[in-house]
Amino acid sequence: MKISAEQKLGNGNRVILVKRATPNSDSEREEYLFQELRELAKAAGYLPVGELKQTRYPDSKYQLGKGKIEELAELVRSIGADKVIFYNRLSTTQLFNISEICKCQVIDKFQLILEIFAKRATTHRSKLQVELARLRYEIPRARAVVSLAKKEERAGFMGLGDYEDSYEQDLKKRIARIESELESAEKDDESLRALRHKKGFSLISLAGYTNAGKSTLFNAIVSESVDVRNMLFTTLVPTTRALDLGGRKALLTDTVGFIEDLPHWLVDAFKSTLNEIFLSDLILLVVDANEKPEMILLKLATSHDTLWDRIQGVPIITVLNKVDLVDESRLDSIMEQIGYMAPNPVFVSAKKGIGMDVLKAEIVKHLPPWCFCSLSLPNSEEGMSILSWLYDEGIVHRVEFGEQIHVDYEARTEIVNKAHALLGPKEV
Ligand SMILES: Nc1nc2c(ncn2[C@@H]2O[C@H](COP(=O)(O)OP(=O)(O)OP(=O)(O)O)[C@@H](O)[C@H]2O)c(=O)[nH]1
């Protein structure tokens, strides 16, 4: 057990973090993820005032035994903690029993993530998404809590069965209402995406583990000032801005980050937000290079797992960020270890603006190809207006004015076809 000096600083929201040993655990990785729990607790506004870890013994059953829970209860009493946060996923029965013994609220990592998301939800849609995730999480819990209460119930407590049914039905009705509202928002998104494509924009999104530097990179390449903080899940609500790529029109979206073991109900609830990533034309997968190679691999694997089944062939550029903090020899050794998961990465420092031009060039290479074309336009008002439209929609490489206007340009296939159609086949 370790009590940090931080406990003297704050008041209220004092939490104790707990971790059970799990079978076949890789201790370094688990230690890292436990520290991540500390960061999550801070992001939710808590002050971690103590930790309790179960050591792994070769023959133990990896259960939190009665003795350990009593030790925890004693710790809660002596520190005066308001809450206990478990790193491990706990069953409702376990949460219920432990909170009875500790006499304070007990939550696990997933409820903690939900609390953070609830804090960050500023738009109507994100509030609905958080509510949906909470309700979906609540259903099995509600069942278990009611049956636990029933078990303990003395004769004479009537109507719990009715309560159980109506509560669950109420939850289900609320879920259905929110789902249908989110579905219609998703349809609006689809039309917006189609419109953006029609107008010639390629859709690019930033993805990656939380705190990798996605928002910092977003600010650096589109000259914005979205919130950047050394805190997990700073961004929840997506932001989209136009990105200047020397003539190619693109929109870049910054959105919510990933985390190890992100529960599927959370991903589902945030589907319409995550679709910004899943349904884009190109994904920039941002990775924090200033970490141990094992952790970079863990975060890359988490990101790939979240993306894999849902992106159907969308190209990915791996962007190794924060290189200002890593010297060259360390970078070489990192690449030796992670290269197979991140082929041809682009090295950048979003904070210092290093590598932005290389990244933009790489983005252009990965965008859907444009056609190179030559065109002869009538030297008339109509020809001039087509020329100005080509300037808007494509990249004009050369123009020669004579009896006719000769243009060499590059544009999307739709634009080239439309130009042909406008002029008729002979002039092309
Ligand atoms: N040294 C250094 N720090 C960086 C760089 N890029 C981002 N950071 C820092 O990393 C922290 C996280 O940055 P964000 O841009 O908020 O990260 P994010 O991926 O958007 O995080 P979430 O929205 O929380 O998922 C901040 O403290 C940034 O200042 C970089 O290139 N170099």
Ligand SMILES: [Mg+2]
């Ligand atoms: Mg962010």
